[in-house]
């Protein structure tokens with residue numbers, strides 16, 4: 201069976217977004233906050249494509265009415281689903297005391313030890329216990345680090361630590377530098393693409409977009425992949441074939 205998804209509203213900015221069913225946390229693409237997903241206020245759909253479609257629709261003017269109607273109709277089925285999902289036990293980590301190091305340092309150690317490859321934010325939340333950190337505090341730090349580019353979100357529910365900044369007394373594991381470069385590349389491309397589109401008040405043709413980004417040194421493959429991903433995340437829409445409009449916030 202395909203993975204089901206939920207469409208829900210960001211409790212901070214009110215924009216609609218989506219996540220895999222069972223996921224408890226994600227980054228809001230609109231306001232940049234790491235948010236909790238309230239499954240009770242979510243619409244369950246069969247796949248990511250449908251979720252992405254509904255996100256675009258609900259975020260349009262008047263789309264909220266549509267959401268509320270569907271939510272009402274789905275309520276009963278949803279309650280059963282939630283029970284199903286919540287029966288799955290959360291993985292728990294033993295509360296290993298990490299010396300008496302400072303909070304910030306413990307957080308960086310946690311990131312270095314566990315997050316140099318993408319990690320599900322739900323899992324990271326659990327990990328905080330092991331490092332004796334409060335999730336609410338960590339979440340705020342991560343939002344700041346994501347603005348600096350120290351952590352990135354390959355998907356809105358996956359987090360990855362990409363800085364090589366050393367923490368005093370901690371020797372980071374060596375990582376191949378090629379991988380790091382390509383991550384920076386992806387991040388820069390997302391930013392460059394957003395900037396091009398945000399600079400225009402009307403949809404930009406795909407060809408024009410490709411020309412501008414190629415001139416900045418990105419390859420066609422990278423551009424195609426990034427456009428596809430940003431559309432999936434509901435940050436881009438294609439109001440008419442071959443034309444793209446930015447609807448995300450960053």
Ligand SMILES: [Zn+2]
Nearest residue numbers: 210213228231
């Ligand atoms: Zn938001």
